[in-house]
Amino acid sequence: MAGPRVAMPAQDPKERIKNFNEVALGYTEDMAVAEAARCIGCKKPSCIQGCPVNVDIPGFIGKVKTKDFEDAIRIVKATNSLPAICGRVCPQEEQCEKYCILGKKGEPVAIGRLERFVADWEMARGVKKPTVPPWNGKKVAVVGSGPAGLTCAGDLAKLGYKVTVFEALHAPGGVLIYGIPEFRLPKRIVAAEVEYVRSLGVEVRTNVIVGRTVTVDELFEDGYEAVFLGTGAGLPKFMGIPGENLNGVYSANEWLTRTNLMKAYLFPEYDTPIRVGKRVAVVGGGNVAMDAVRCALRLGAEKAFIVYRRGEQEMPARLEELNHAKHEGVVFHLLTNPVRVIGDEKGWVKGLECIKMELGEPDSSGRRRPVPVKGSEFVLDVDTVVMALGTTPNPVISKTTPGLQVHEWGGIIAEEDTGATTKRGVYAGGDAVTGSATVILAMGAGKKAAAAIHAYLQGK
Amino acid sequence: MYKILQKRVLTPVTKEFVIEAPMVARKAQPGQFFILRIGEKGERIPLTIADFDRRRGTITAVFQEVGKTTRMLGLLDEGDFIADVVGPLGLPAELPESGRVACIGGGVGVAPVYPKAKAMHEKGVDVISIIGARCAELLIMEDEMRAVSSEVHVCTDDGSKGFHGFVSQKLQQLIESGYRFDEVIAVGPLPMMRACAEVTRPLKIKTWVSLNPIMVDGTGMCGACRVTVGGQTKFCCVDGPMFDGHLVDFAEAVRRSQMYVAEEQHAMHTCTCGGGDR
Numbered sequence: 001m002a003g004p005r006v007a008m009p010a011q012d013p014k015e016r017i018k019n020f021n022e023v024a025l026g027y028t029e030d031m032a033v034a035e036a037a038r039c040i041g042c043k044k045p046s047c048i049q050g051c052p053v054n055v056d057i058p059g060f061i062g063k064v065k066t067k068d069f070e071d072a073i074r075i076v077k078a079t080n081s082l083p084a085i086c087g088r089v090c091p092q093e094e095q096c097e098k099y100c101i102l103g104k105k106g107e108p109v110a111i112g113r114l115e116r117f118v119a120d121w122e123m124a125r126g127v128k129k130p131t132v133p134p135w136n137g138k139k140v141a142v143v144g145s146g147p148a149g150l151t152c153a154g155d156l157a158k159l160g161y162k163v164t165v166f167e168a169l170h171a172p173g174g175v176l177i178y179g180i181p182e183f184r185l186p187k188r189i190v191a192a193e194v195e196y197v198r199s200l201g202v203e204v205r206t207n208v209i210v211g212r213t214v215t216v217d218e219l220f221e222d223g224y225e226a227v228f229l230g231t232g233a234g235l236p237k238f239m240g241i242p243g244e245n246l247n248g249v250y251s252a253n254e255w256l257t258r259t260n261l262m263k264a265y266l267f268p269e270y271d272t273p274i275r276v277g278k279r280v281a282v283v284g285g286g287n288v289a290m291d292a293v294r295c296a297l298r299l300g301a302e303k304a305f306i307v308y309r310r311g312e313q314e315m316p317a318r319l320e321e322l323n324h325a326k327h328e329g330v331v332f333h334l335l336t337n338p339v340r341v342i343g344d345e346k347g348w349v350k351g352l353e354c355i356k357m358e359l360g361e362p363d364s365s366g367r368r369r370p371v372p373v374k375g376s377e378f379v380l381d382v383d384t385v386v387m388a389l390g391t392t393p394n395p396v397i398s399k400t401t402p403g404l405q406v407h408e409w410g411g412i413i414a415e416e417d418t419g420a421t422t423k424r425g426v427y428a429g430g431d432a433v434t435g436s437a438t439v440i441l442a443m444g445a446g447k448k449a450a451a452a453i454h455a456y457l458q459g460k
Numbered sequence: 461m462y463k464i465l466q467k468r469v470l471t472p473v474t475k476e477f478v479i480e481a482p483m484v485a486r487k488a489q490p491g492q493f494f495i496l497r498i499g500e501k502g503e504r505i506p507l508t509i510a511d512f513d514r515r516r517g518t519i520t521a522v523f524q525e526v527g528k529t530t531r532m533l534g535l536l537d538e539g540d541f542i543a544d545v546v547g548p549l550g551l552p553a554e555l556p557e558s559g560r561v562a563c564i565g566g567g568v569g570v571a572p573v574y575p576k577a578k579a580m581h582e583k584g585v586d587v588i589s590i591i592g593a594r595c596a597e598l599l600i601m602e603d604e605m606r607a608v609s610s611e612v613h614v615c616t617d618d619g620s621k622g623f624h625g626f627v628s629q630k631l632q633q634l635i636e637s638g639y640r641f642d643e644v645i646a647v648g649p650l651p652m653m654r655a656c657a658e659v660t661r662p663l664k665i666k667t668w669v670s671l672n673p674i675m676v677d678g679t680g681m682c683g684a685c686r687v688t689v690g691g692q693t694k695f696c697c698v699d700g701p702m703f704d705g706h707l708v709d710f711a712e713a714v715r716r717s718q719m720y721v722a723e724e725q726h727a728m729h730t731c732t733c734g735g736g737d738r
Contacts, residue, residue, distance in 0.1 A: 168546065168677070168679050169546075169677060169679075170497055170504075170543070170544040170546070178677075178681075206544070207544050207545060207546040208483065208546075209546060209547075209549070209679055212487065212547065212548055212549060213483050213484065213487060213546070213547065213548070214483065214487070233681075234680065234681065235680050235681070235683065235695065235698070236681070236682065236683040238683070238693065244693070245686055245688060245693060245712055245716065247715060247716060247718075247719050250684075251682060251683040251684075253681050253682045253683060254676055254682035254683055254684045257676050257677060257681065257682050258676060258682075262503060262504070262676065263501075267723065267727075268723075268726060268727045268730045269501060270501045270503075271501060271502050271503035271528060271529055271727060272503040272504075272676070273503075273720045273723035273724070273727070275719065275720065275723070346715075347712075347715040394679070394680045394681070394698075395680075395698070396679070396680065396698065
């Protein structure tokens with residue numbers, strides 16, 4: 001039987017909370033080969049069914065075993081155009097690794113780490129410019145340059161389409177650049193993946209807000225024959241409790257955008273400031289909450305807390321991020337829910353009043369519903385509060401695109417298998433359709449939509 | 461990159477740029493704003509679209525040098541480039557097409573009032589403008605406002621030009637002397653907008669104010685710009701920037717605008733951008 005998985009080398013927690021450098025350092029060749037050797041090469045592998053983009057996992061791991069890294073990355077890239085990113089940010093324990101047979105009795109093969117290794121191996125040697133077919137005469141517009149948009153654009157370019165990606169911000173990458181911090185996903189990796197998509201002939205135009213600068217209908221008038229909407233998460237949710245507009249209360253989107261996209265951790269060299277405070281409470285239990293709380297420590301907070309209304313089992317965060325946060329000294333207030341943000345006489349946060357929760361019956365999500373424990377209120381002494389509660393879709397496109405229907409909660413209505421919306425020629429995928437989810441699910445949606453757009457335009 | 465085609469020095473601390481941004485100009489409407497970033501290390505700041513020319517593909521921005529970014533911006537010249545310009549953002553103003561409207565601009569706030577006054581004037585609205593500044597030297601766009609108004613009342617805090625007092629006091633005076641306004645549009649510093657809204661509140665005259673809170677992305681993603689209007693939290697970038705002045709929580713808006721005062725001062729101390737008349 002295979003032994004334990006090869007440990008991932010990482011920066012020491014005491015050191016890493018003082019910098020924004022990547023925490024997980026990546027396998028060496030020897031480590032990768034040793035980890036790959038743990039894969040028993042099942043006759044009927046079940047890991048692939050856990051992968052939203054169907055990477056041939058046993059195929060590429062087999063190549064790592066024999067040190068044929070070039071072939072390994074070729075196999076991964078056949079279905080996954082952003083492997084360096086997925087290897088770092090996918091919730092593998094919920095996907096491929098969940099199905100690994102080794103996981104039944106011990107630890108599953110570290111598929112994500114191996115994927116990252118082969119992607120980094122290739123990047124270090126210089127990614128070869130892929131060959132793309134000649135232009136087939138058709139243009140497609142992709143809205144948003146996050147994981148859904150980049151994947152859709154890359155796939156369409158490989159099929160011979162001329163693709164233009166429109167990005168609202170000044171830099172491409174979407175959540176990969178504004179949301180996920182440098183220490184988890186270095187921006188040079190994102191830049192390299194964007195470069196790869198560009199090398200396929202895709203044009204990326206920043207500073208264009210579809211719905212404002214140009215409408216979807218105008219894109220059709222400009223000669224685009226199909227449009228993919230990968231516009232992402234949207235407006236941050238707040239709790240609706242008193243004191244949320246006090247100075248010192250941030251949405252996670254703002255907190256992370258200031259830190260990551262605008263590099264507030266390098267203020268005043270960079271112009272965008274952030275008010276960190278000494279004691280920071282982050283409300284939420286997802287990956288975004290973990291990113292926010294770990295940023296707080298690195299930005300200089302003396303103490304950082306997670307306040308989450310359910311228990312650790314129910315936390316949607318990736319296991320590795322949860323563990324990293326623990327190692328870094330984040331204090332977890334689980335089964336705890338904020339009821340009020342308390343301000344000082346000048347309107348700045350000086351505390352977060354919370355109430356203890358206990359788990360009751362399962363709710364519609366299947367998780368046990370937290371209910372407040374009467375009389376258990378207490379005040380957490382903090383001067384900054386970050387709300388990491390998810391987002392609601394941005395209405396700018398739906399309001400300016402006649403014929404595009406949305407759900408009551410604002411998400412774009414799209415067929416799951418194709419991304420087809422209620423408007424002819426318009427496809428959608430990622431968080432704009434599903435609400436807050438993961439990078440890999442967005443990529444999967446971008447991939448399906450690219451195939452559907454191809455079928456639609458070939459039949460036209 | 462977006463080219464500065466023309467630069468005008470309106471006052472020692474107020475500059476006007478005409479910027480080449482055809483896609484923004486094509487869609488811009490009165491009341492909307494844009495966001496710019498000077499360079500790689502710059503912050504994103506919102507500025508009102510003070511005018512636009514669809515044929516030339518230009519937008520006009522008027523800004524006051526109040527912090528590091530606006531000072532750095534003021535150092536740029538004709539022919540220089542701005543790294544990023546994105547827009548138009550926010551909702552267009554819902555402007556009346558008839559009747560009489562008081563258009564009030566305080567300080568650099570005259571610039572955002574101008575496109576609204578112009579649009580209404582072109583529709584045949586009787587535009588009575590009240591524009592003010594701390595002193596005559598800081599008054600901007602008087603000629604432009606005269607061209608689109610049937611009357612312009614100039615006010616200065618120190619009495620160096622026109623009415624000696626605030627624009628809100630002038631509004632009060634006009635109303636008391638018999639002027640009947642169907643709507644009021646007031647743009648300027650928060651205390652000025654609040655004062656104007658207080659003048660019109662007892663008379664129930666619809667009063668629009670244009671807020672300019674701290675923003676990051678400007679597209680609805682970050683929520684930095686939230687304001688309380690009628691007891692509800694709104695995002696100024698997607699729900700505004702124009703709001704009913706009688707419903708805005710001005711005290712909160714003032715407090716939130718001061719969130720980074722310490723950091724702004726620090727940035728000014730560490731920057732070598734100087735300032736003043738150039």
